[in-house]
Amino acid sequence: MPKKVLIISYYWPPAGGPGVQRWLKFVKYLPDFNVEPIVYIPENPNYPLLDESLLEEVSKDVTIIKQPINEPYKLAGLFSKKSSKAISKGIIPEQKKQSLTEKLLLFVRGNFFIPDARKGWVKPSVNFLSEYISKEHIETIITTGPPHSMHLIGLHLKTKLGVKWLADFRDPWTTIGYHKQLKLTSSSAKKHKALEKEVLNSADEIIVTSFTTKSEFEAITNKPVHVITNGYDYEPLEEFTMDSKFSLAHIGSLLSKRNPEVLWRVLRDLRNESDGFAKDFQLNLIGAVSEDVLRSMNRYGLDNCIKNIGYVSHQKAIKHQKQSQLLLLIEIDSDETKCIIPGKLFEYMVSNRPIIALGPKDSDVEAIIKETNTGNYFYYNSYSSLKSVILEHYKAFKNNELQVHAIGLQKYSRKALTKSLSNLI
Template sequence: MTKVLIVLYYWPPAGGPGVQRWLKFVKYLPDFGYEPIVFAPENPFYPLQDAELLKEVPNQVKVVKYPIREPYTLAKIFNKRKTQTISSGIISEKDKQGFMEKLLLFIRGNLFIPDARVGWVKPATKYLESYLKKNNITKVITTGPPHSLHLIGLALKRKLGIAWYADFRDPWTHIGYHKDLFLLPASQKRHQRLETTVLQQADAIITTSFGTAKEFKKKTKRPIRVITNGYDGNIKKDVFRKKDKFILAHVGSLLTNRNPKNLWVALAELRQENKNFLEYFELQLSGKVSEEVINSIQKEGLSDCLNNKGYVSAEKAFSFMCEASLLSLIEINSAQHASIVPGKLFAYLKAQRPILAIGPKNWDVNKIFEQVGYKPAFEYTEKAKIKAYIRDQFNNFLQGKTDFNSTDEIKAFHRRNLTQNLAFFLNDQV
């Protein structure tokens, strides 16, 4: 087997979507001739934790850990809530109003480039330089965010001449929250220089979305492969769904700027116009939800039908997906977010539920929906269409038409099939 070192930050017990991608890749890479070795921080700061994911770490995978010093460790002494907010990326308008909030964001954006884990680059590189030589490892994959981990790959490439692959789960300078970091012109230019250097020096680039790949092709001639996120396990044709409630469920974080106000208006109107809808409807949220989103929901008179579960484990989140009659997928309404494909989309597909998607124009999600036969996403302004779609799904619920089977098309996004795609790419490039 060919050894491949995977440099990552998010690893169990980290929760959230960032950990899932490589947890599943390392599970299946041995099936395709690769022995994965995971390199992760020994003492990371994880805003979200899911201890259940520790059970999914394959017994045969070797995990090498090395200490990391993070500014978040010190910052949380002064303000734990705001440190978690900035680290997790859930930045509301309220979080940007006070002096301390702005100061923390300014420090994060301008003193820690590309991100707060940049202090790990030099010590990790020094350790890995010796480790790679000792263990005869010639292939390295770095995955970000945090994008500072790509600088480890860059340094190892220059020192040892290893084959290096940079995996981008999200964009770098094109990502939406950059504007919230109060970047000075010099800081913005440094981000751009680092991004260009990584893209041009890596042997190959992997992205999770088509839009990010298109953006990167403007900056590099290196091979780029889109390998999306996916789902694991078998699709069951008789998954449980609640019959006494028409549940519209959203699983995952709802940021301040990810607030589909027309959806809340449409739901309020349906409750006013349809007694059955009023009786059966439940709005279920699982994950971190900003105060602004909750306020918008309450403003439309939906408090009595809101079931806010808070953050839950991945296992519990999937059970909520299966119980729902309709799943909502929401993305920030901006061109910068058109290339974001939420990881939970693939769990939604596995749950075999209709999906109400609301997002930016030309959203990459539509390419996947077209492949699996789902209805395209709605734009934020399309209240009438959103309302009509929910009404249709509710009528199906009343008639017992709850199956939504696209099993054959969805199988392309099984984690094993995606890992095979990854292995072929690794074989082809170096």
């Protein structure tokens, strides 16, 4: 008889974005390992991105239970719909460019909604789930964050019912990049730290997506910390034609600080130095892009080679990945982002296109790209090497020889990763 496990998540289809993919795929494959997933989600969430196509991937056999949630972002939208939606996506302008409204919203978000704006869902969820868990004889629960208020639901259920609790951190809590931008008072910062420590020391097992986060958490707790990265799934292959241009595609959000001016400078110089490159090159942006980043690109004269497509469904994003000549991955250049492994990296790796990645030194992304031979990783000061590699790729493109020779990808398949999860359950 399959073992029942209750998964508590804020994000679920039709929500879009990478945060949805992780548990959508785990739920898809858990029954193959004799685990019956039951998914608990909000009934009326305020998702910043929608992708209706993901609903098709939810099995009709999966039990999904819902409860209403009160969302403060809806109220914030009365003051500034644009600012509240951008902040909910994690797109935070540079401090010197923030409006008074944006500063106020960030202060309120960081200090009045601890750990996050979904904290109001904790108490009603605990009340509802306590009865449901007892009635359905569920022995194991999993919470996934962010939002990290989901872990507070797990904390209370663990204390009240003594169930086995696995806390899954798709991103860190207090060390994630945007945490410093929330204008926290010293008291609020201490509350965040205290809640993080309590969760880490109360859960039976901790799951993280990177080895850097594992090291960080092991300094806070003696509880077992397991790395289960994000991964790739076997997507049905639509017919597509490779871009005729020498295209460099970025899939996903480009936040204000994901702005490697060294890359824009390299592209400007290559276009200035070669009429052929200037004619052939195209920069495809698929996803939300910060105005700060667009202005930076324009300062380097790239505006006439940019194709700004905007947010698309996951299926269309996969198609863009496969038909682009090169794939671009950018992370903020800071110590806090060394642990961030974007979910799109794994889909990039199986797109059979070379990856150009930029980020901080000694990051987990750098290690994975080197391990799998799927591209090149550069730092924000790597002008010469970055220019040289892009030029090499361009020559290979002109000779119809642009390809990648990936190795060791199987362990990052969603099914292989779900097997590791089932062993913990």
